[in-house]
Amino acid sequence: MAEPLLPLSFYRRDANSVARELIGCFLDHEGVGGYIVETEAYRRDDPACHAYNGRTVRNEVMFGPPGRAYVYFTYGMHHLFNVVCEGEGEPAAVLVRALEPVTGIDVMRRRRAPVSDLHQLANGPAKLVEALGIGPELNGVPVYRGRLKIRGRTADCQKTRIVATPRIGIRVGTRRRWRYCAAESRFLSRKVGSKGASR
């Protein structure tokens, strides 16, 4: 039943392909995880990308080899989880924004207390990081092997309809539709708007 881990080669491609194809894949951290239902792509020539203005201590993992976690701190209190894409030296990443919880739901509820609604345990980039117990110590670790891992889509998920919309929470690069969602999912961070969605 468990699909194989996505290989390193899966991530060594353009971030938009990776972001789209990560929908329906299974993200797991030490037995706690679920299906990825929402992602966003970020690339070097993109003003919303952390690497747009070059390499810094914070974003250096984005410049490294693909298939690794890029975990960063923001808003003074949240960590967000990305997977590095493309080739070494070509900064790009996919932000994982929402999960449909499947395993370790009791653990997620404990970490996310007082929230208990299944639909609100991991429907946001900071929420899923908290639910899965992801911390800054995982910045730079590979996701194609190890404790933090991503499995491929099951046959059932292959037919999931995917829509692209503008990204959330940014003030530049908003014309790009680089947010990818499982169209019918009830576990998204925000509903897919009637405007701006495509494919």
Add this chain to the structure above:
DNA sequence: CCTGCGATTTGCT
């Protein structure tokens, strides 16, 4: 339904 704000820290201008 929607909008606004506080929390709390980092990093860049």
Add this chain to the structure above:
DNA sequence: GCAAATCGCAGGC
């Protein structure tokens, strides 16, 4: 000094 790849709560319609 202030915006930030956010969240949860309060308040208004």
